[in-house]
Amino acid sequence: MKLTGAEIFIECLKREGVKTIFALPGGVVLKIFDMLHQQKDIEVVLTRHEQGAGHMAEGYAKATGKAGVCLVTSGPGMTNVITALADAYMDSVPLVCFSGQVPTSLIGNDAFQEADNIGLSRPCTKYNFLVKDVNELASTIKEAFYIATTGRPGPVLVDIPKDVSMEKAEFNYPNSVSIRGYNPTYDGNKWQIKQAAEAIMKAKKPILYVGGGVIFSGASQELIELAELTQIPVDMTLMGLGAFPGEHPLSMGMLGMHGTYQANMAMHYSDLVIAIGARFDDRVTGKVAEFCPHAKIIHVDIDPTSIRKNIHVDIPIVGDCKAVLRELNQILKATVNGEQKELRKAWWDQIREWERAHPLSYQQETDGPIKPQYVIKRLYELTKDRDPIVSTDVGQHQMWAAQYFKLAKPNRWLTSGGLGTMGFGFPAAMGAQAAFRNRLVLCIAGDGSIQMNMQEMATAVVSKLPVKIIVLNNRFHGMVRQWQDLFYEGRYASSYLDTTPDFVKLAEAYGAVGLRAGKVGDLDGVLKEAIAIEKPVIVDVPTYPYENVYPMIPAGGCNHQMILEDPPELKNKQAGVGQASPKDSDTILTA
Amino acid sequence: MEHIISVTVENKFGVLSRIAGLFSGRGFNIESLSVAPTLDPSMSQMTIVTSGDERIVEQIVKQLNKLIDVIKVVDLNESDFVSRETALIKVHTRQEDRAEALRIADIFRANVIDSTPATYTIEVTGDPKKIEAIINLLQPLGIKELTRTGRVAVAREPLRFSAAQPKKVARE
Numbered sequence: 001m002k003l004t005g006a007e008i009f010i011e012c013l014k015r016e017g018v019k020t021i022f023a024l025p026g027g028v029v030l031k032i033f034d035m036l037h038q039q040k041d042i043e044v045v046l047t048r049h050e051q052g053a054g055h056m057a058e059g060y061a062k063a064t065g066k067a068g069v070c071l072v073t074s075g076p077g078m079t080n081v082i083t084a085l086a087d088a089y090m091d092s093v094p095l096v097c098f099s100g101q102v103p104t105s106l107i108g109n110d111a112f113q114e115a116d117n118i119g120l121s122r123p124c125t126k127y128n129f130l131v132k133d134v135n136e137l138a139s140t141i142k143e144a145f146y147i148a149t150t151g152r153p154g155p156v157l158v159d160i161p162k163d164v165s166m167e168k169a170e171f172n173y174p175n176s177v178s179i180r181g182y183n184p185t186y187d188g189n190k191w192q193i194k195q196a197a198e199a200i201m202k203a204k205k206p207i208l209y210v211g212g213g214v215i216f217s218g219a220s221q222e223l224i225e226l227a228e229l230t231q232i233p234v235d236m237t238l239m240g241l242g243a244f245p246g247e248h249p250l251s252m253g254m255l256g257m258h259g260t261y262q263a264n265m266a267m268h269y270s271d272l273v274i275a276i277g278a279r280f281d282d283r284v285t286g287k288v289a290e291f292c293p294h295a296k297i298i299h300v301d302i303d304p305t306s307i308r309k310n311i312h313v314d315i316p317i318v319g320d321c322k323a324v325l326r327e328l329n330q331i332l333k334a335t336v337n338g339e340q341k342e343l344r345k346a347w348w349d350q351i352r353e354w355e356r357a358h359p360l361s362y363q364q365e366t367d368g369p370i371k372p373q374y375v376i377k378r379l380y381e382l383t384k385d386r387d388p389i390v391s392t393d394v395g396q397h398q399m400w401a402a403q404y405f406k407l408a409k410p411n412r413w414l415t416s417g418g419l420g421t422m423g424f425g426f427p428a429a430m431g432a433q434a435a436f437r438n439r440l441v442l443c444i445a446g447d448g449s450i451q452m453n454m455q456e457m458a459t460a461v462v463s464k465l466p467v468k469i470i471v472l473n474n475r476f477h478g479m480v481r482q483w484q485d486l487f488y489e490g491r492y493a494s495s496y497l498d499t500t501p502d503f504v505k506l507a508e509a510y511g512a513v514g515l516r517a518g519k520v521g522d523l524d525g526v527l528k529e530a531i532a533i534e535k536p537v538i539v540d541v542p543t544y545p546y547e548n549v550y551p552m553i554p555a556g557g558c559n560h561q562m563i564l565e566d567p568p569e570l571k572n573k574q575a576g577v578g579q580a581s582p583k584d585s586d587t588i589l590t591a
Numbered sequence: 592m593e594h595i596i597s598v599t600v601e602n603k604f605g606v607l608s609r610i611a612g613l614f615s616g617r618g619f620n621i622e623s624l625s626v627a628p629t630l631d632p633s634m635s636q637m638t639i640v641t642s643g644d645e646r647i648v649e650q651i652v653k654q655l656n657k658l659i660d661v662i663k664v665v666d667l668n669e670s671d672f673v674s675r676e677t678a679l680i681k682v683h684t685r686q687e688d689r690a691e692a693l694r695i696a697d698i699f700r701a702n703v704i705d706s707t708p709a710t711y712t713i714e715v716t717g718d719p720k721k722i723e724a725i726i727n728l729l730q731p732l733g734i735k736e737l738t739r740t741g742r743v744a745v746a747r748e749p750l751r752f753s754a755a756q757p758k759k760v761a762r763e
Contacts, residue, residue: 305653
């Protein structure tokens with residue numbers, strides 16, 4: 001039977017098991033929306049902006065491990081979703097984005113709402129397709145899902161001209177895909193894995209450095225097994241949080257620019273770094289020339305380009321984390337004995353000493369301004385039994401969330417790591433909520449970043465996605481302010497936000513619930529109240545505006561040289577200022 | 592160091608821009624690039640002349656391999672190879688220079704492929720040094736136009752000292 005392109009689109013999505021798509025209509029995709037309207041298998045979440053649609057699909061993908069799907073129109077619809085595609089590309093999120101295109105006969109004519117979607121998305125997608133013939137639509141969609149979800153996952157764009165969605169073709173959905181230029185390696189080289197096992201057996205100061213690859217590969221169990229078997233401490237990257245239980249005694253927490261003292265010191269003084277599904281990003285390596293100066297490096301990654309891109313690797317293993325770890329564990333199980341524990345006793349003593357010397361810390365006075373770290377700590381304590389999904393935006397609040405919200409399991413942590421996209425958190429949380437309607441989904445945001453996709457509150461209310469947003473409201477772009485205090489002599493160029501909206505009223509204007517916790521004593525009660533409400537909630541928490549994130553490795557600095565607290569001149573300055581009033585911009589600007 | 596990389600790609604629209612975009616987006620050099628279909632018309636063969644230290648060239652090869660439309664990548668510098676380039680050179684020729692131009696062409700085994708009373712168009716093929724050399728010699732006559740193909744290259748077959756071996760296999 002012959003189907004229209006729009007019907008083929010829907011049939012393909014059904015066969016890929018897609019239950020929810022995030023979409024915003026426009027002229028050239030109307031036929032597809034018309035068909036979506038006449039079926040019940042796929043839910044359409046209508047977003048208020050295409051960037052929101054893209055981030056929702058990302059949140060959906062990160063929480064489920066399956067490909068997220070979004071659908072946008074041509075021209076501005078496409079350009080609006082670019083940020084989400086670039087974000088997904090940096091963080092290896094499996095995403096299939098469908099964009100509308102002007103009819104094939106008009107392509108290249110500067111038609112109304114025309115953009116070169118293929119050209120625009122090329123540098124920020126794993127692959128992209130322009131479907132010129134309706135007969136190729138089904139096989140193209142099959143390939144798009146295959147490419148997005150296999151190997152190192154990533155976003156794939158399928159550009160569908162209007163006429164292709166309207167013309168008819170025989171529908172045949174291929175069972176399998178074969179692309180001669182694309183064959184990801186899953187099984188690691190056995191000889192190399194053996195080398196790695198031998199190095200692990202001999203190491204006196206080994207450290208595991210694990211990233212988002214462990215989560216996408218579903219290798220958490222294998223990782224826990226490896227760490228427990230060999231008693232090796234585990235450092236997690238920002239993307240890797242949740243890959244290993246945050247409360248586990250072997251967990252060192254996050255490493256890198258704002259990582260814990262013990263995580264960074266252990267990297268620096270290690271004699272064997274075992275990198276798994278991580279990519280030696282500049283926020284982790286700091287100064288490359290002095291990165292892990294004493295260590296041999298094992299690097300397991302499914303993407304060969306990640307290996308030796310930034311630093312020299314001694315034992316490279318190209319493969320899927322899960323497959324490689326299984327193989328590695330098998331070898332180690334047969335060889336590990338009591339000797340390793342003895343060999344590494346001094347190392348563990350040292351690590352525990354580092355932990356005691358400089359734990360994460362902040363001062364919360366009972367009648368003073370609320371400290372942002374305290375909010376996250378309380379949120380964590382009050383919700384951890386409910387196994388929440390947590391999203392963040394980008395900035396200080398993101399780093400505090402990474403430090404204090406200790407995730408027990410993978411696929412609970414939605415954050416923008418590589419691209420650092422403010423405005424990611426709220427739509428990402430909604431995407432996760434759309435996948436898991438009954439779970440508790442929290443969005444930790446700053447007052448700056450939440451405003452970057454605030455319009456999606458309408459989507460949350462209408463589509464009944466009861467995300468709980470906790471706004472750490474310091475009236476600043478806090479991370480910018482921190483850098484200005486540390487490196488620009490405290491000149492707050494364009495970092496003070498002055499009159500922020502009243503988030504409580506704003507929530508109410510959208511038909512959501514707004515709450516405020518103004519005092520330390522109110523916080524627990526307000527958070528509990530918010531969690532109990534079955535609607536989207538914004539909790540506005542005015543926080544101390546001059547709190548800084550520590551430890552901190554300055555950009556280009558070395559991993560063992562962390563700034564651990566405010567330098568004395570900054571402390572003095574802040575003591576004089578006290579809590580800034582949101583209306584009193586002069587106080588802040590002249591401080 | 593200069594490297595010549597031979598890349599087999601899908602013969603589809605947009606592939607060239609994926610390759611060019613990879614090089615510009617990651618700050619790799621392209622000194623020359625030539626493309627044409629292979630015996631199998633569904634594939635094209637590219638020869639890319641690039642430069643960089645060992646680590647950069649390793650990344651270039653890996654990044655090219657990562658592109659989905661790329662079928663095969665060979666860094667020809669890893670073994671022995673031969674490379675050639677063709678140039679078409681249009682030279683001004685006054686009456687008294689015409690014999691000189693022909694002599695120079697002859698020395699380089701170049702061909703005159705077009706001739707007018709005031710110009711010769713000379714076709715020359717060889718390695719880059721040879722092309723440079725003929726250009727230098729023709730320059731005093733006055734070069735009106737110059738167009739070069741960029742290099743193409745192919746790996747040398749390893750020499751087989753026991754030439755009888757393959758025949759024997761064939762007989763069996």
